[in-house]
Amino acid sequence: MKKLQSRHALAIRCFHWINFAVLAVMIWSGLLIYWANDVYRIGIGPFTLFKFFPESFYSTFNIGFRLAEGMSWHFTFMWLFAINGFLYISYTVFSRDWRYGGIQQFAYLTIIFMGAGSLFTGLAVYKPTQLAWLTSLLGGYQFARFEHFWLTVGYALFFCVHIVQVTRAGWNNFRSMITGYELVEAEKASGD
Amino acid sequence: MRIRSRRSFLKAGAAVLGGVGSFHWLRTRRHDDGVPWPLRRVLETNEQLARDYFSASHLAPTFPESMVSLARENGGEGLSRDFDIRSWTLKVVSSVHSRRLEMTLDDIKRLPRVEMVTELHCIEGWSQVVHWTGARLSNLVAEAGSDARYVGMETPDGGYYVGLDMASAVHPQTLLCYEMNGRELTPEHGAPLRLATPVKYGIKNIKRIGTVLFTNTRPPDFWAERGYDWYAGL
Numbered sequence: 001m002k003k004l005q006s007r008h009a010l011a012i013r014c015f016h017w018i019n020f021a022v023l024a025v026m027i028w029s030g031l032l033i034y035w036a037n038d039v040y041r042i043g044i045g046p047f048t049l050f051k052f053f054p055e056s057f058y059s060t061f062n063i064g065f066r067l068a069e070g071m072s073w074h075f076t077f078m079w080l081f082a083i084n085g086f087l088y089i090s091y092t093v094f095s096r097d098w099r100y101g102g103i104q105q106f107a108y109l110t111i112i113f114m115g116a117g118s119l120f121t122g123l124a125v126y127k128p129t130q131l132a133w134l135t136s137l138l139g140g141y142q143f144a145r146f147e148h149f150w151l152t153v154g155y156a157l158f159f160c161v162h163i164v165q166v167t168r169a170g171w172n173n174f175r176s177m178i179t180g181y182e183l184v185e186a187e188k189a190s191g192d
Numbered sequence: 193m194r195i196r197s198r199r200s201f202l203k204a205g206a207a208v209l210g211g212v213g214s215f216h217w218l219r220t221r222r223h224d225d226g227v228p229w230p231l232r233r234v235l236e237t238n239e240q241l242a243r244d245y246f247s248a249s250h251l252a253p254t255f256p257e258s259m260v261s262l263a264r265e266n267g268g269e270g271l272s273r274d275f276d277i278r279s280w281t282l283k284v285v286s287s288v289h290s291r292r293l294e295m296t297l298d299d300i301k302r303l304p305r306v307e308m309v310t311e312l313h314c315i316e317g318w319s320q321v322v323h324w325t326g327a328r329l330s331n332l333v334a335e336a337g338s339d340a341r342y343v344g345m346e347t348p349d350g351g352y353y354v355g356l357d358m359a360s361a362v363h364p365q366t367l368l369c370y371e372m373n374g375r376e377l378t379p380e381h382g383a384p385l386r387l388a389t390p391v392k393y394g395i396k397n398i399k400r401i402g403t404v405l406f407t408n409t410r411p412p413d414f415w416a417e418r419g420y421d422w423y424a425g426l
Contacts, residue, residue, distance in 0.1 A: 004193055004196070017204075017207065021211050025215070033317065034317070036315075036316035036317055037314075037316045037317030037318045039317075039318075067315070067316065068226060068227065068415075068418060068419030068420045069227065069419060071315075071420065071421065072227040072228075072231040072232070072234075072235060072419065072421070073231065075234065075235060075238055075421070076230075076231050076234040076235075079234075127242070127425070127426055128252070128311070128313060128426050129250060129251075129252040129390050129391050129425075129426040130242070130245060130246060130247075130250045130391075130425070130426070132250065132251070132252060132253050135253075136253060141311060141313065141319050142319060145317065175197060178200050178201060178204045179196055179197050179200035179201070180200070181193070181196060183193060
C-alpha cells in the first residue's frame with residue numbers, strides 16, 4: 001500500500017524553478033559579455049587543452065557581437081537572481097525543508113556558497129571603484145572576473161551531476177519537485 | 193496522485209509558457225537606444241542607485257609604477273586624420289548661462305598637476321594599469337560650470353562624444369590628461385588632451401577633447417546610443 005506524502009512546499013518549488021530560469025538567463029547573458037574578452041582556458045604555458053570557448057560554440061549559440069545586449073539583460077536579471085536566491089535560502093533554512101542526508105546537504109551548502117560567491121564577485125566586477133574594498137578583498141578586478149567565470153563553470157558541472165542524480169532517483173522524486181508530493185510505502189509515511 | 197499530478201503538471205506547463213512568453217515579450221519590446229525599453233528602464237534604476245551610493249571619497253585603488261604596462265590602443269572614433277594639433281584649443285561652453293571660454297594646452301598645464309596610477313577598465317572586460325598625468329576636471333567645473341548638472345564632451349570632428357553626471361566629473365580622480373605613462377599623449381591615445389577617470393568605463397575616457405559643454409540636460413553619448421548603459425559607472 002502506497003501513500004501520498006508532502007515533500008516540497010509550494011514556495012520551495014517556485015524558488016527552485018524560478019532560480020533555474022533566472023540562472024539560465026544569467027548564464028546566457030554572461031556568455032554574451034564574456035565573448036568580448038574570452039581569455040580563459042584549461043592549459044599550461046603554450047599548451048591549451050580547452051579554450052573557453054571554441055568558435056563553433058559561439059556560432060552555434062549566436063554569442064558574438066552582443067556585449068551591450070548581454071550587459072542589459074545581466075544587470076536586469078541580477079536583481080531576480082539575488083532576490084529569489086535570498087528568499088530560497090532563507091525559506092530553506094527557516095523551514096522544515098532542510099532534511100537531506102550528509103552528502104546531499106554538503107552539495108546544497110556548496111551551491112549556496114557558490115550563489116553568494118557569484119553575487120559578490122559579480123558586484124566586485126560591476127563596481128570596482130565604488131566597492132574597491134570588495135574588489136581588493138577578492139584579489140583585484142581581473143581575479144574577481146576569473147572567479148565569477150569559474151563559479152559559472154561550477155554551476156554547469158553541478159547541473160550535470162544534479163541531472164544524473166535526479167534521473168537515478170527516478171520519476172517519483174522528479175514529480176515531487178513539481179507536485180510537491182511523493183508516493184511512499186504506507187508504514188514509512190506514518191513514521192515521518 | 194494522478195489527479196494531483198495532472199493538476200500540478202498543468203500548472204507547471206502554464207508556468208513554463210508564462211516564463212517563455214515573458215522572455216519573448218521582453219526581447220521584442222520597442223528598442224530605446226539599442227535595447228528593449230524595459231531593460232533600459234532597469235539600467236536607469238541601477239544608475240539612480242549607483243548615483244545615490246557614489247561618493248567623492250570612494251577612491252579607485254592606486255598601483256605601484258611597476259604594474260604599468262604598454263597601453264593598448266583601442267577605439268579610433270572621432271580621431272579623424274585631418275586634425276591640426278597646432279591650432280587646437282579647448283572650447284568650454286555653458287548652456288546654463290551662455291558663457292564661453294577657450295583654453296590652450298598651456299592654460300591647462302598651468303592648473304595643479306595631478307599624477308595617478310590607476311586601472312583602466314574596458315567595457316569589453318580587459319583592464320590595464322596606467323600612469324596618468326593631468327589636471328582635475330573639477331578645476332574647469334569651478335571656473336565655468338559649477339551650476340550645471342551634466343558635462344558633455346566631444347571630439348573636434350564631433351565623431352565621438354560622451355556625457356558625464358556632475359558627481360563623476362568633479363571626482364578627484366577625474367583628470368583632463370595630457371601625459372600617459374610618463375610621455376606626451378600620442379595621437380592614438382588622444383593627443384593633445386583626453387579624459388582619464390577610474391569612476392567610468394574606458395568608453396567614457398574620451399580622447400582628443402575638442403569641446404566641453406556644461407548643461408542641465410543629459411548630453412548624448414556615443415555608446416549609450418548603441419545599446420550601452422548611459423551611466424557606465426564603476
